[in-house]
Amino acid sequence: MVYLRNRILRSVMLFRRNSRVLAALAVGIIVIMVHYREHFPQINITYFKENEWIEEDFADLYTREERQYEREGRVDASQSKGTEKKSSKVKWAPLSTDSSVRTEPPSNKYESTVGETPQADNVSKENSNELPPCNFCIRNFREKDPNYRLDEQKAAELQCRALTCLPPPEYYIPRPKPINGFEYYTMILxxxxxxxxxxxxxxxxxxxxxxxxxxxxxxxxxxxxxxxxxxxxxxxxxxxxxxxxxxxxxxxxxxxxxxxxxxxxxxxxxxxxxxxxxxxxxxxxxxxxxxxxxxxxxxxxxxxxxxxxxxxxxxxxxxxxxxxxxxxxxxxxxxxxxxxxxxxxxxxxxxxxxxxxxxxxxxxxxxxxxxxxxxxxxxxxxxxxxxxxxxxxxxxxxxxxxxxxxxxxxxxxxxxxxxxxxxxxxxxxxxxxxxxxxxxxxxxxxxxxxxxx
CATH class of the missing domain: 3.90.550.50 (Spore Coat Polysaccharide Biosynthesis Protein SpsA; Chain A)
Structure with missing residues (x-):
């Protein structure tokens, strides 16, 4: 018991001696994080409202990624305009059909047959990291009901959908020409x-x-x-x-x-x-x-x-x-x-x-x-x-x-x-x-x- 008391007293004294150093170190870390906040991961809260999944900036600040998305037209301007000092509610939209958004050559071999709908092929392995995190819906879904895999009815009621992870509507438009080669197979029995x-x-x-x-x-x-x-x-x-x-x-x-x-x-x-x-x-x-x-x-x-x-x-x-x-x-x-x-x-x-x-x-x-x-x-x-x-x-x-x-x-x-x-x-x-x-x-x-x- 005496030994434990002595250890506690020593720890308190050591902390008092170094408290100024620790305080200075904490202030330095805060200054660095504020100055370089754009390089740190954003903390978001995701929730379901009016049939849309909304991702809200927890820090009430625009990050570099959000400003980039707004410039590319992928942020709801009516919600984000004039809210730099307020909570910014961002509704993630599908990728723009503007081909200039792509930074890497297309890897999808079907793009040449898409005609006027290149949006389906704008996401490739190289540039997929530019998208907002696509697991936010799944994460939120699991938090709402940990047993969602065991009850399909509950899953249907939650109406969860991972917007940025799924193909845009243009993906489901039939291509102008056959692309799967089914015409080469013949009935043999x-x-x-x-x-x-x-x-x-x-x-x-x-x-x-x-x-x-x-x-x-x-x-x-x-x-x-x-x-x-x-x-x-x-x-x-x-x-x-x-x-x-x-x-x-x-x-x-x-x-x-x-x-x-x-x-x-x-x-x-x-x-x-x-x-x-x-x-x-x-x-x-x-x-x-x-x-x-x-x-x-x-x-x-x-x-x-x-x-x-x-x-x-x-x-x-x-x-x-x-x-x-x-x-x-x-x-x-x-x-x-x-x-x-x-x-x-x-x-x-x-x-x-x-x-x-x-x-x-x-x-x-x-x-x-x-x-x-x-x-x-x-x-x-x-x-x-x-x-x-x-x-x-x-x-x-x-x-x-x-x-x-x-x-x-x-x-x-x-x-x-x-x-x-x-x-x-x-x-x-x-x-x-x-x-x-x-x-x-x-x-x-x-x-x-x-x-x-």
Missing amino acids: SPKGVCSDKESRILIVVHTKVTGAGIRSLWRRVTKPFLKAHPQFRILFMVGYTADTAAWKATENEGKQNNDIIGYSFIDSYHNLPLKTAMMLRWCTENCQNLEYLIKIDDDMFFNPKKLLQVLRKFSNQLVIVGRLNFHHEVRRDPSDSIYVPYEQYPYHFWPNFQGGGLYVVSGKAVPKLWAVAPYIPVVNLEDAWVTTLAIATGVERQLTRDFTNRRPERWVDKLKNTICATAEKQVGYLMTGRAKMDIEKIWYECRNASAV
Whole structure:
């Protein structure tokens, strides 16, 4: 105890001896910060007001960056004028269409086809640091509701959008010329008479690997009772091409035998998933003019017949795309990531809110509209995000449905049967892990309430 008291007394005496030095040092630091305040990060408060995200200067001072943005016309002049001594409320606007704003040569290979709308390509890896911090909306969003990823309804109510991180409206304007090369791919396998049958008005197109004969056989087996009970449905499989002659020959024979495989001449690979979706839209547009619904589903996804029928009845005769909406997803820039997207392909930091690609429903009227713009909107590696850009470009409404699919893939475990079946009963789709996708058969046969037709 005595030792502790002595240490405290020594500390007090030492502080008294050096208090003048510390005070002088503090004053010096303050003087330097005031003199060079433009070089220090600005502290902002972000809040939502009148349907706009407002970022307010906490220090009540214009920084060098704000004055630069005002000179370039990206600050609301009515709010900022004459407020150098008051709180400056800055509403960040999209980049100017003036090409002089760019300081680096364009890195976007699609710019030559944009015509009179170069604004879509003004953001590149080199000059993206000139923008206001694009994570302010996401940060504010997380502060409002830490569990926003777990509740999509809350996410929708918060109406959060990262203004400076997303493409401007001009990005969604179709380019004057085709830019994706879809015209070079030809149909090499097609079922016959699918849409000539007046009863077949709803197509379920299952995306599978060209070598996935086993999973296709499983799908035919487990969905047979459903198709028998609902003749208005037809299930088809979408594949690409493989250079393996034996594998392709086997797929051709399988398609001719079952009359249910659509094939195009692109190489069947993970990064060609957008191509697979584009060719699906193309085939349906060219072959099924009277289509009521197109349901795109991956081969590792179980679908609940009752829940699916409820969704179709709810959105009948509407121009919509329905699915589980993904909010505020940041673009992955790591080349080792399976959903990596380079800056040259998509130079923005976040995706617009998009439907999950594992399972979504497209109204029949929307299918030809999506295909009509597909060759003219820059394709990206992330298939579901790209389909969303097509929907925005055509005015097709995106509908969020609660409990549409599970967020993470699951694996069948016998002791968790009751939990898995209870979840599958609530959702339209239930995603299995890629390695265990053959286990969807267990859901069809073990979860009778979920798979009842």
